[in-house]
Amino acid sequence: MNTTNRVLGDRAATTLRALSDDYDTLARLERGRPDTETLLARGRELREELLDRHASTIYHDITDGLTTSVRLAELLRVAAGRFPGLVPSAAALTREHARNRRDKLGIEVDQGILVAHLLADPVTGEHLMDAMTLPHPRATAALDRLRRTGSADLGPVRVDRAGRVGHVTLQNLQALNAEDAATTEALEIAVDVVLLDDEIDIGVLRGARMTHPRWAGRRVFGSGINLTRLHDGGIPLVEFFLERELGVVSKIQRGHPLGARGSTGPRREKPWIAAVDSFAIGGACQFLLVVDHVIAEADAYFSLPATREGIVPGCGGGRLARAIGEQRAKRVVFFGDRIPAATSDGRRLAGEVVAAEDMAERIDAAAAHLTLAGMQSVRANRRALRLATEPLATFRQVMSAYARDQAYCADDPALVTNLERVWPAARRPA
Structure with missing residues (x-):
């Protein structure tokens, strides 16, 4: 048998x-x-x-x-x-x-x-x-490098420790930090390293200075899913769409499980700051909805143009609705509205909006402030907020629907039509 x-x-x-x-x-x-x-x-x-x-x-x-x-x-x-x-x-x-x-x-x-x-x-x-949300199998080797040298370069992402802060830098330079399965895996490992290192209290997520001709020398937070790879069939359902939400995004929001399972059980978690230079589009914007503090330069903007691309923005739609209201979120998701950081809606996503030259100083100040009350208090308060705003059962139910819906969206012939309309061949990298 x-x-x-x-x-x-x-x-x-x-x-x-x-x-x-x-x-x-x-x-x-x-x-x-x-x-x-x-x-x-x-x-x-x-x-x-x-x-x-x-x-x-x-x-x-x-x-x-x-x-x-x-x-x-x-x-x-x-x-x-x-x-x-x-x-x-x-x-x-x-x-x-x-x-x-x-x-x-x-x-x-x-x-x-x-x-x-x-x-x-x-x-x-x-x-x-x-x-x-357990540590990635490759996280141990990266953690060893960080402990030996103070940094771990994972290709499209690197981690550096400065004092008690773990700086995670997005550095997919030519693609403006566009995401695919490889960049998502690297970012998950980087987040694991920050969570696992006992000498780090706080994680900071920021984009590197780009080499892309149009944005050369400027920091960019992220341009979302790699549309060229999506169009060409190079974005897998499981290793990108599903593991991204259940892996790296959940680890930023909920950390690692410890001991007994359950939504109220102990977890290894740390507060996160996102520093947004230039723009946070699509998946990059989704990260802002699960971190604890967002600092944005005054000229930055946010967007979540899921319908334009023909996909579902993970759990981002519901989280965005909680932040800026349901009707405004629908304009962003269905019609591709941008949210400038310096507007009232932008300030609902970004706790601080500052001049570009002040970004580094404000990141350091925010990290220092978060440690004042002690990390036990910070962890307890972020857990209380999370349990109130997005219980684990709610997240599980949304992800169940998402797994099926995203699969059908990726299989829909309209996806290619959408992509060729909004991402014509002339704009795609060679």
Whole structure:
């Protein structure tokens, strides 16, 4: 008896064998054909029905009864091997990721469906969220470098310790700190280093001086998702969209779990300051909504143009609505409105708006101020605010919906049309 029969029973095993055969058939088809779309729709419907009954069982099997913590990408890899037909195999995903966005088969949607079901369940969802906020496997080596030398260069991100402050610098220079899976992983490791280093009390997130011709010599906080990679099919659902929200964004907001699990259990967390030079667009703006203090130069602006790009801005829409009001947030998300830092809405996002030449001084002053009452008080107050404004159960439910919705958005042909309208070939880097 194979694993599927043993764990899920004969009926589910029969369904998964049929879905595995469908994957083999899809590999020989092209997107847009009626038979391709029929197979995709049939598969998604069957997976939803199967996971309604068996999602928890599958997760318990992979995690040895919730005794093992597994990161999301690895969890899906194991699921593909242990329950063939449930989600695409590593080989199928390699082929899918090599396709242009317009030609993708859409099999990543099946991953989104599984993650949505796992997060919908309070037990498996909370266990998975805890697993994703544990230190990244590569964080230990980076922490060792920081402790030896006072800095750790991770490529698109670096960490430097100055006194009791950990400075995380975004330095994807030519791309104006645009984000993809590689930059997101590097940033998550950098955040882990700050959280793990006992000599650091506070983290500061800031962009480096750019080498991009138009912005050469100027600091830029971030330009959001790398639209060229999104258009060309190089932004994966799991390693970027889902692991970003469950990983680095959650670690800034909630830190690492310690000991007993649960929303009120102990966590290793530290306050964060974001220093915004020039602009914070899309994903960069999302970071401002989970840090503890934002300092922006007077000429900076914020935006979250998710609908223009055809995607969902993670949990950013709801968090932005709490900050500036629902109707104003809808203008930003649906219509691409910019929020200048020096306006009333901008000051709801930025606690301080200062002249560009005063940024460094104000960062140091804010970091010093946060330590005055003692870090125990700061941690307790940030936790109290978080529990009141975004309980863990709320975050889990939003992420469950997001996993499925973002998967379907990325699979929507309108995504490519949107991108080619707002990001024409002439503007894309070579």
